[in-house]
Amino acid sequence: MGIVIKQSIKNTIITYIGFGIGAINTLFMYGQFLGDTYYGLVGFILSAANIMMPLMAFGVHNTLVKFYNEYETEEKKAQFLTFVLVLPLLIVLPVSLIGYLGYNQIAELLSKKNPIVYDYIWQIPVIGLCMGYFEIFYAWVKVHLQSVYGSFVKEVLLRILISISLFAVYFNFISPQQFVFALMGIYFLLLLTMFFYAMKVKLPHFKLVFPDNYKAILTYCFFIILSGSVAN
Incomplete structure (x- = not known):
């Protein structure tokens, strides 16, 4: 049995386990432990973060998988990886600046129907960024055929940590308010976990040089952003 098939089977099992834990969290624990108000707040934050994730990641997670094996030398691969890691900053930096300068206006607009979200709007891009870079480093281990650990972190560990926080x-x-902040911390912790694992699987040599096919990479990234936003 090949390594891809073995990992596919393991990933499927992990996904079902994660689905079971997530179902318990969603159907029983969220509503009972947080109450309707904060359950709704958490749902709003995570839904909005998921919508922002393809934008914050700049489509790099899919682009990395598509183009990585086209490069034959380690130097070219290093150039490509450095390039795609920097690409999300083209979105992150302007969004951060706009969010900082116009936070009050943005928060007031989004909290008209539900004032409780006003103080938590800033968490949406932070969690979206954590999700985005998690997917990038997850894609990095995928191209090296080491996807099981990332799948476990994404599907199981995330839900276990949420369960612990709910308890x-x-x-x-x-408090429920502190849980909302803990949730953001969980996503940041998962990002760090995935980053260190990715560096353990294959420590790249960063080299900030435009790849020869950078136009094709950018075009593909834009299509991924558009398709991801529509899907979400």
């Missing part, structure tokens, strides 16, 4: 709310170790 912390239930036993009054933290």
Whole structure:
């Protein structure tokens, strides 16, 4: 049995386990432990972050998988990886600046129907960015045929940490407000976990040089952003 088939089977099992844990969280724990107000707030933040994720990642996670094996030398691969890691900054930096300068106006607009979201709007791009770069480093291990750990982190570990945080709310170790901040911390922790694992799988030599096919890369990234935004 080939490595791809073995990993596909393991990833499928992991996905089902994660689905089961997620179902328990969603159907029972969120509503019972957080209450309707904060359950709705968490749902809004995560939904908005998922919508922003393809934009914040600049489509790089799919682009990395598509183009990586086209490069024959380690030097070319290093140039490509450095280029795609920098690409999201073309979106992240302007969005951060706009968000910083116009936070009050943006927050007021998005919180008209539900004022509670006003103080948490800034978490949406932060979580979206964590999701985006997680997918980029996950794609990095995928191209090296090491996808199982990333699948476990994404599907199982995330939901386990959320379950632990929900129990912390239930036993009054933290408040529902603190849970919202803990959720952001969880996504940041998963990003760090995926980053260090990706560097362990294959430590790249970063080299900031435009790849020869950078136009094709940019075009593909734009299509991924558009398709991802439509899908979300």
